[in-house]
Amino acid sequence: MPEPLLEVDDVSVSYLTDAAEVGAVDHVSLALHTGEFLGIVGESGCGKSTLLFAIAQLLSPPAAITSGRVVFRGQDLVQLTESELRHVRWRDYSVVMQSAMNALNPMKSIGAQFKDTMRAHEHVSNEAIEARSSEVLRLVGIDSAHLDSYPHQLSGGMRQRAMIAMALLFTPQLVIMDEPTSALDVVAQRSLMTQIKDLQQQFGFAVIFVTHDMSVIAHYSDRVMVMYAGQVAEIGATRSIFKQPMHPYSKGLLDAFPSVRGPRRPLIGIPGSPPDLSRPPTGCRFHPRCSEVMPKCLTIEPALYPVGDTDVRCLLFAKSLKDAV
Amino acid sequence: MSNPANADADDNAVILQSIGLTRHFRLGGLLSRRILHAVDDLDLVIHEREIIALVGESGSGKTTVARLLAMIYPPTRGRITYRGKSLHSLRSRKDVLRYRGKVPMVFQDPYSAMNPVFRVSHGVMRNLKLHRPEMDSAQRRAEAERVFDMVGLNPAADMLQKFPYEMSGGQRQRVGFAQALAVQPELILADEPVSMLDVSIRAGILNLMANLRADTGASILYITHDIASARYVADRIVVMYAGHAVEQGPTEVVLSQPKHPYTQLLLSAVPDPRETAAPVSADSGEPPRVINPTEGCRFRQRCPYAIDECARVTPPLRPMGPGHDAACHVAVPESADADGIAVAPSADPAVATRVVRGLGGHGAERAD
Numbered sequence: 170m171p172e173p174l175l176e177v178d179d180v181s182v183s184y185l186t187d188a189a190e191v192g193a194v195d196h197v198s199l200a201l202h203t204g205e206f207l208g209i210v211g212e213s214g215c216g217k218s219t220l221l222f223a224i225a226q227l228l229s230p231p232a233a234i235t236s237g238r239v240v241f242r243g244q245d246l247v248q249l250t251e252s253e254l255r256h257v258r259w260r261d262y263s264v265v266m267q268s269a270m271n272a273l274n275p276m277k278s279i280g281a282q283f284k285d286t287m288r289a290h291e292h293v294s295n296e297a298i299e300a301r302s303s304e305v306l307r308l309v310g311i312d313s314a315h316l317d318s319y320p321h322q323l324s325g326g327m328r329q330r331a332m333i334a335m336a337l338l339f340t341p342q343l344v345i346m347d348e349p350t351s352a353l354d355v356v357a358q359r360s361l362m363t364q365i366k367d368l369q370q371q372f373g374f375a376v377i378f379v380t381h382d383m384s385v386i387a388h389y390s391d392r393v394m395v396m397y398a399g400q401v402a403e404i405g406a407t408r409s410i411f412k413q414p415m416h417p418y419s420k421g422l423l424d425a426f427p428s429v430r431g432p433r434r435p436l437i438g439i440p441g442s443p444p445d446l447s448r449p450p451t452g453c454r455f456h457p458r459c460s461e462v463m464p465k466c467l468t469i470e471p472a473l474y475p476v477g478d479t480d481v482r483c484l485l486f487a488k489s490l491k492d493a494v
Numbered sequence: 495m496s497n498p499a500n501a502d503a504d505d506n507a508v509i510l511q512s513i514g515l516t517r518h519f520r521l522g523g524l525l526s527r528r529i530l531h532a533v534d535d536l537d538l539v540i541h542e543r544e545i546i547a548l549v550g551e552s553g554s555g556k557t558t559v560a561r562l563l564a565m566i567y568p569p570t571r572g573r574i575t576y577r578g579k580s581l582h583s584l585r586s587r588k589d590v591l592r593y594r595g596k597v598p599m600v601f602q603d604p605y606s607a608m609n610p611v612f613r614v615s616h617g618v619m620r621n622l623k624l625h626r627p628e629m630d631s632a633q634r635r636a637e638a639e640r641v642f643d644m645v646g647l648n649p650a651a652d653m654l655q656k657f658p659y660e661m662s663g664g665q666r667q668r669v670g671f672a673q674a675l676a677v678q679p680e681l682i683l684a685d686e687p688v689s690m691l692d693v694s695i696r697a698g699i700l701n702l703m704a705n706l707r708a709d710t711g712a713s714i715l716y717i718t719h720d721i722a723s724a725r726y727v728a729d730r731i732v733v734m735y736a737g738h739a740v741e742q743g744p745t746e747v748v749l750s751q752p753k754h755p756y757t758q759l760l761l762s763a764v765p766d767p768r769e770t771a772a773p774v775s776a777d778s779g780e781p782p783r784v785i786n787p788t789e790g791c792r793f794r795q796r797c798p799y800a801i802d803e804c805a806r807v808t809p810p811l812r813p814m815g816p817g818h819d820a821a822c823h824v825a826v827p828e829s830a831d832a833d834g835i836a837v838a839p840s841a842d843p844a845v846a847t848r849v850v851r852g853l854g855g856h857g858a859e860r861a862d
Contacts, residue, residue: 212692325552354551354719359763381692384765425697427726429749429764436726438697442662 172243173200174375175224175343180237182216182223185230189447193219193232195399201375203342206366208386208407209379210422211396214443217379218267220396221347224377225264226254241343260290262343263336265329267351272332273320279306279331280316287338305334309364326357333365337372344369346378350385362389383422387411395419398444398454405479415481417459453484461485506542507577509681509713510563510597513537514572517558521785531784532558534737535572537811540681545707545714547724547745549760550734556717557602559734560683563715564599565590595625598674602686604666608658614666615654617673618642625677641672644709645702664695671702681713682706688723696723703727722764725749730817733757736784736792739811743818751828753820755797791823799824 182194193216201207211217222228224239226246239246241262246254266272274282283302287293293301303313309330311323320328329349336344346365350358366389369376380386386393387407394404395416403416414420421439428434441458444450450457456466466484473480474487515536521528533555540546548556561567563574565581574581576593584590598621601607608617615638622634629637642650645668658666667687674682684703688696703714704727718724724731725745732742733754741754752758782792791797794804803823811819815828 212694355721355763355765356551356759359765382765383693388765422693425693426766427697427700427722428766429722429725429761430766433726436697436700438701439694440698442664442695 171202174203174205174242175201175377176238176240177201177220177224178238178240180220180223180239181235182219182228182232183235184232191447192235192449193399193446194223196237197396197399197401198237199394199401199404201343201377204369204373204375205392206369206376206378206390208390208393209377209396210381210383210386210393211402212381212443214446215396216399216446217381217396218347219399221264221345221377221379225262225345226258227264255290258290259286259336259341260339261341262345263339263341265332265336265344265346265349267348273328275320278317278319279323283316283335283338286335290339301338305337306331308337308368309334326353326361329353329361330364333361333368337368340372341374343375343377346376348380349378351380351382358385365389383411384426395422398449399446400454400482401473401480402455402483403479403481404473405477405481409477409479415476415479415486416455416483417461417485418455421458421460453482455483506544508539508541510540510574510576511538512559512563512572512574515559515562515569515574516571517555517562517567518570528785531737531787533562534784536734536739538732538739540713540715542680542713543707543711544730545703545716545728547716547718547721547728547731548734549718549721549724549731551719553736554734555737556719556734557685560599560685560715560717564597564683565593591624595621595677596680597683598677598679599683599685600667600670600674600687603690604663604670605658605690607670608666610658612657613654614656614658614661614669617669618654618676621673621676637676638672641675642669644675644706645669645672646698647672662695663691664698667691667695667699668702671699671706675706675710675712679710679712681715683715683717685717686719687716689718689720700727721749721760722766733760736782736787738792738808738821740793740822741818741820742811743815747815747818751815751818753814753818753825754793754822755799755824756793757820759796791821 177197177199180194180197181192184191184193197220209217209220219232223234228234234247241257246257249257280302284298287298287301302316306313306316311327311330311334315323323331333349350361353361362385365376378386378390390407392405393407393410395402395418397418403410403414403419410419411423414423418439421437425436425438427436439458444454444457452468453459453466453471456462459466463484469484471482471484471487473482476486515533515538517533519530519532520526521530536559548559550556562569576597581593584593608614618638618641619634622629622637638654639650642648642653647653647665647668661669670687688699691699700723703716706712707714716724716728728745730742731745731748733740733748733756735756741748741752741757748757749761752761784792789808790806791804791809794800797804801824807823809821809823811821813827814820814825
């Protein structure tokens with residue numbers, strides 16, 4: 170197997186407050202290869218956005234990476250200074266934020282914001298900027314006349330597309346997306362996802378896509394990582410996880426969805442809510458909400474156990490108790 | 495709806511009915527001629543013990559409908575009758591208060607719908623004081639505990655003492671329902687009650703709505719953009735597009751035999767984690783803003799079946815089957831489907847795909 174494009178190695182992130190240290194991301198490792206589409210799912214508060222920010226080196230105090238490395242193309246991003254990062258960020262990897270309405274400057278036209286972005290990372294002529302800006306806007310299906318438009322003149326779907334266009338200004342190898350479709354309607358959402366997938370196939374960049382909506386990534390991602398309470402609960406190929414989720418939490422997430430097709434089934438959902446990360450539960454962090462909880466779950470902290478090509482953090486899949494400890 | 499087949503199908507008495515309900519908003523200043531048509535000519539009937547889902551994209555007018563029914567805005571045209579009496583005739587504060595008690599609303603955002611400086615008991619107790627003045631404070635307390643219990647907030651006595659920030663989103667939304675229940679409602683207007691909540695919590699609120707109807711007999715108007723959750727709870731579905739009701743009928747009929755091309759598009763776009771094949775479409779999903787509309791079907795620019803007639807005449811709702819209506823010139827009623835012309839039901843996947851593929855990306859250019 171070739172070197173991965175991105176290797177997140179045992180990364181932990183804490184929010185250091187006066188009262189307590191809240192471990193939002195707890196020893197997460199993952200590898201992403203060129204052209205791969207990784208979906209990260211979990212409830213709000215499970216640490217998925219924090220992990221994204223840690224990968225993109227966008228954390229600001231009180232959040233800080235307390236351990237681990239983020240190796241992108243052989244370079245540990247955690248060790249880079251802000252000015253060194255400037256050469257990598259946006260040119261080699263870019264970020265699409267959750268709310269385009271808040272991420273775009275309402276006082277500047279789309280074109281002016283594209284220009285700022287390009288100027289910040291490269292010395293380029295106005296003509297080159299103009300040409301590239303129209304090109305990326307066309308890529309996402311927006312007429313280049315909209316370079317003169319202001320964010321409020323675009324619909325929600327178009328703003329989100331403009332954000333994606335901005336992320337593609339430098340043909341990055343990795344695009345990180347934080348819930349880009351959660352503010353959109355189903356039809357717009359599907360169209361945007363299809364477009365992201367098309368662009369990805371066209372340019373071969375890798376995507377990390379964060380969402381709380383299992384169904385969005387079911388059709389589009391190659392691999393899925395389910396996060397719970399700052400940890401990886403399950404990671405594996407999308408097809409196998411959706412076909413046969415192993416972690417009770419993944420099952421719960423899938424069962425929480427009503428379906429428009431097939432028989433009507435009662436929805437179970439997941440009782441309770443995610444734990445307070447300043448005081449995570451003992452043993453398995455999911456045990457207070459788990460439908461298959463066993464006595465040992467309260468005391469033994471499960472590791473990630475390989476089952477086929479999936480890794481799952483659940484004692485049900487520990488080969489032996491010794492294995493678990 | 496004014497469709498007689500539907501009235502026969504449902505023996506329960508009508509609680510709320512709208513006839514030709516219309517609401518326009520003037521955009522810009524007082525002299526502006528730009529009129530946004532949020533809702534046009536909506537006929538809606540809500541019976542006792544019924545859960546109706548009003549489904550549509552953002553901007554389709556569904557929230558405006560809820561606000562009209564809740565008397566937050568007056569209608570521009572048309573009327574709303576409650577138990578046969580027009581809401582226009584409710585003049586005194588007492589009558590309006592009584593109506594609002596019978597038809598309370600639950601809001602979309604449980605985070606901003608509650609005053610953060612009061613304990614959550616405040617809203618419930620205030621509702622009880624306003625709408626059930628016959629109760630003394632001990633009775634109010636007991637009643638508040640009863641409704642908290644009913645929506646699954648227990649132990650109720652402790653939960654009542656909490657501040658909103660101490661509760662999760664799902665719990666706050668339950669408080670919203672408890673407040674509505676405290677006034678002994680006949681119909682709860684629930685405006686996107688689950689869209690701000692996490693998936694894992696949504697199921698609980700959807701189940702809560704179904705149980706409330708079973709336990710208290712209250713009807714629910716469930717407003718949502720999520721057709722899958724509508725299917726889960728609702729008996730009947732009304733699909734709105736750009737201010738018009740374009741299709742309505744019993745939930746399973748509408749979902750298995752959607753007649754309006756927009757309903758078909760909506761259904762084909764719903765992601766399903768249990769399916770592997772990705773839905774295909776070029777449609778960018780931009781709903782039109784209906785400013786000074788001309789006559790004609792508002793979906794025609796996105797419709798693969800549009801004919802000349804669609805630009806000339808606004809299609810009215812026509813019966814498609816028992817209790818099932820669609821506002822489409824091209825749609826063919828159930829009995830006539832056999833010859834396979836025009837809009838075939840999406841039960842045939844090949845046809846459904848064709849429908850979806852045919853919807854071109856007009857939306858991308860439209861940005862006003």
